[in-house]
Amino acid sequence: MARASTRPTRGRPDGAVRTLVTFFVMVAALAAVLGGAVWKSTAQWTPKLGLDLEGGTQLVLKPRLVGDQTATSQQVAQARDIIAERVDSQGVSGAEVTTQGADNIVVSMAGDPTRQQEDSLRRSSALQFRPVLTVAAGTPAPTPTSTSTGSSTSTGTSTSTSTATSTAPKTGANAGTGTSTGTASSNERKAATTGSSTTSTSASSTDKSTSSASGSATSSATPSGTPTSATDQAWVTPGLTTQFDALDCSKDGVLDTIIDDPAKPLVTCSTDKTAKYILGPVAVGGADITDAQAGYRLAQNGQPTNVVEIQLSLDSKATKTYGDLSIEMLNLPSPRNQLASVLDSSVIIAPQFNEPITNGQASITGGFTFQEAQELAKQLKFGSLPISFDLQTRTQISPTLGEEQLRLGILAGLVGLVLVVLYSLFQYRALGLVTVASIVIAALLTYLTIAILGWAQNYRLDMAGVTGLIVAIGVTADSFIVYFERIRDEVRDGRTLRTAVDTGWKRAKRTIVVADGVNFLGALVLYLLASSSVRGFAFTLGLTTLIDILVVFVFTHPVVSLLARRKFFADGHKLSGLDPERLGAKVRYAGRGRISAPRRAAAEGGQA
């Protein structure tokens, strides 16, 4: 009978060996990734530590207030929430964002943020769509020169090549997109923002493309009466005109004093300082944006071009406003058929409408790099800050918990591990060694993963995370306990060890998968929905759950099924932890008048 039961299982141990080898290759690969990252990149061998363990940088941000503007506590609280979200989006680092005093915001984050990260935190990132009323070159001196930046922004949206090389057929094709209905992105054509270089483009093209570009202001109608709509020329008052004429975009800091009131017209420059505008009041504001995605613009044939764009989805109200505006603008003379995308009071781009856009899908291009576009899309999604902030101080901050806590925490973890080892040896004898090996492997995997994520995702381990990992020892060990108890149950039923491992695994697998699955689901939901430290926790929980499943499936089970072949375990040695006699294995009726008894018990029974 024993011989009969070997046959179906003969192939399996080799499978187990293969699984184990694969697993170790995987672990080695992880280690290699980390090693490579340490060697070539900025990674480090140890996991990155969080704010409370390693200290970090503290940024004190002060609202930038112009004139008699004041920041209400509500605005500050709102800004705090948005900044916290922005910090979170930079990685799982558990930053702290608090308000201080009346209107300051203190951001404490682990590590040393780059200049760019710092700026992206404090920038308001208020996106507005304002109709263009008047355009002029950036500097008051009316000597239009073709600069390389100017020409690059003035090219058609379907190409990023400079105007000098752009040919008529290309622009012609571009014009064709204007009349045919296509994606939202193809409905907008970037209009000229600067002088002569653009004119040359439009001259070569045959369509109604930008004819407005000229060195001087082209405000046509004289203002009269009260403005009736956002595009009404009546917004341009003599006061504004003077301000507009005096504006010199090439000077640094010229925009810092601008008071940006959404309900009033705005005099401002483009981001590349080559053009200045008088803009109507805000038609669609940043708060109306429901989603923002950075990506590459698709050409007519569906192939991605190398133009980076940000796709915006507007909410229903803004969709209607935007649609109505686009219809209205189609019939307006240039430059009033242009709608400017204004970010933090300066114009990124002012394209003109070629056809109405009523589906609420706007897009902006503006010579971003892909990284910039991604960063900006993130900021647009979280909403703009009600106020921009200036960096007041930037200081190094010492850890609140420090070496001592971490050292003792790790010591406690080790003591706990030793206790767990002792207990499982006591409970499961030799099988306990498998538990220990599995926990050690899981710990190794976790360590490697955290170190790699620290490099790739800026994942930082804080004290709560360390404790979470210590707790994970227990939860990981549980999978093995469930499994071993199942094997024991099967042995108690009188199965031989090899079949007991098989059937026990089949049942334990189910339990382990569903229990871990539920935990992983929880971790995923918390990670996606919650913020700050809860998110960090969810990340750790999800990670340890995945590693738990992985280790049980590709390490513990293969090892146990290999061990079940050894005489020591198969014969139920007293120290194997699977001694059928001590487990009170009962005689099993094996059908047709035969019984199956554990080998040793049967032998003794035969002698008696």
Add this chain to the structure above:
Amino acid sequence: MTSFAQFGNDLYTGKRSIDFIGLRRRWYALSAIGLLLAALGLGVRHLNLGLEFTGGSEFRVSTTSVPANYEQVASDTLSKVAPGHEAGVTKLGSDTIRLQTEKLSDAQSNDVRDALATAFNTPQEKVSANFIGPSWGQSVSKQALKALIVFLVLVSLVMAIYFRTWKMSVAALVALIHDMVFTVGIYALTGVEVSPATMIGFLTVLGYSLYDNVVVFDKVRENTQEAFANRRMSYERAANLAVNQTLVRSINTTVVALLPIAAVLVIAFTKLGPGTLLDLALALFIGMAVGAYSSIFIATPLLVTMRSREDDVVKLAKQAARAETKAATRAAVPAGSTAPAAPIQPYAGAPTTATALADDPADDVRDAATGQAPAGGTITGRQVHKYAQQGPRNQPRRQPKSKR
């Protein structure tokens, strides 16, 4: 150890069984008292929320030379001026010390400023006092709560689908809430400060409790499915057996999970004093212990209570009761029949097979019955034909194959 293994064996076979389900009213009452205390604690004493939740006062001391034991000096100064306040001390840059504590009154705040200036030997204007807002404000809590609710709903759905009954989800959720209220209540009663780290601890407890319940429920599902199939055991007994069979696992798991936390707790308590580590370890220790308790004593009994009125379950209980009395009489009679005149024992030579070959003792029963009861009936009162009363006569009496 041997006795523990023996204990496990007995629990598995059902030879020894702890009546978790039968005594459920007792566990309910016990938990109700605990929950009441916890609710009372929450209502009367409230949670002692840390300054991450409430905001607080912040002092910054600029000094030319920061002493090495600046943490000690700062917290000593604070406890002298405003006793009972805990200080979080941090060094900013190389020459500034930051001290954060719960919100102080203006007068207290001034006193602390003076005291800090003297302690660090620096002019008073170099010490700034400020109020700081919460880093874990309303919005963070709200978001976390929203995430938690979505999580619970999803998990309930998944469990309901996996276990094919929503009642398991409900029982697991009740156990979960039970654990949370318990843990949080203990925090309220003891007045230990709740920091974001403790919140994380609570969440860990939640995950663990859920995990534990799923493991026990999976065994309950297996056992009760079997019971529904073979109709020999009532739902209640099958569930009870499941809890007993997983008891060794529950004990082992709980011990293994609690050992590292206990280590953290002891080390944090003896070496570090109050702080993140201690707060967190305490929350986890209590929560996981309660979680283990509830998965055994609350969740499964609750499930049985909820399902006990279902038609299926009632029907099963009736059939199981019938099967049990049958089995009981079968077991009881041969033992009792040794006293009357020698019953026929056809297979006396093969005692080992007697338990395995179920038909043989039945013959004994029948033979014994003819000796005792008035002719023509079995113990259960069924009429038996005269020939059948004699037992199998025409079959060859040979030993089973395995014994030849």
